[in-house]
Amino acid sequence: MNGVILALLSALMWGFVPILDKTAISQGMSIYTANLVRSIGAITTMSIAVILTGSLRSGEFNFKSMILLLIAGSIAGGIAMIVYFMALQKMGAARTVPITSIYPLFTIFFSALILRESFDLGKVFFGTTLIVIGLIVLQR
Numbered sequence: 126m127n128g129v130i131l132a133l134l135s136a137l138m139w140g141f142v143p144i145l146d147k148t149a150i151s152q153g154m155s156i157y158t159a160n161l162v163r164s165i166g167a168i169t170t171m172s173i174a175v176i177l178t179g180s181l182r183s184g185e186f187n188f189k190s191m192i193l194l195l196i197a198g199s200i201a202g203g204i205a206m207i208v209y210f211m212a213l214q215k216m217g218a219a220r221t222v223p224i225t226s227i228y229p230l231f232t233i234f235f236s237a238l239i240l241r242e243s244f245d246l247g248k249v250f251f252g253t254t255l256i257v258i259g260l261i262v263l264q265r
Contacts (some may be wrong), residue, residue: 146210156210164202192252197229227256 149159175181211220233249237241 140222143213143222147213147218150210150214156207156214159205159210163206167202187211220264223260227260230256 146159146163147257149162152154154162209225212225230249230253233244237244
């Protein structure tokens with residue numbers, strides 16, 4: 126399948142899921158329970174995908190990669206999701222999701238700082254300006 130179509134399908138699903146998240150926590154479920162249930166759903170889906178594709182290979186496990194992925198999962202799938210759910214409770218999906226969507230700006234910063242990746246400063250400045258303007262428009 127075409128990469129653009131796959132990216133659009135991801136965006137479609139990521140655009141819909143906050144509606145489910147907000148609805149679940151609006152009905153009295155704590156954000157911690159909601160995140161736990163959501164994580165069980167993700168683990169179940171990924172387990173089925175690994176089994177069906179036969180992509181689990183013992184040779185690909187190494188200590189450093191496992192530690193980095195466990196830390197990444199703890200940050201993105203744990204701490205950040207809890208903070209995201211708190212924002213959903215306070216502001217709703219329509220205001221929270223656009224703000225959280227600025228994460229590529231942070232990725233550029235961290236990739237330059239930690240990975241020493243290079244980027245075009247003019248493009249980053251222009252893109253950042255457009256993102257900030259878009260956020261201001263969406264938040265009003």
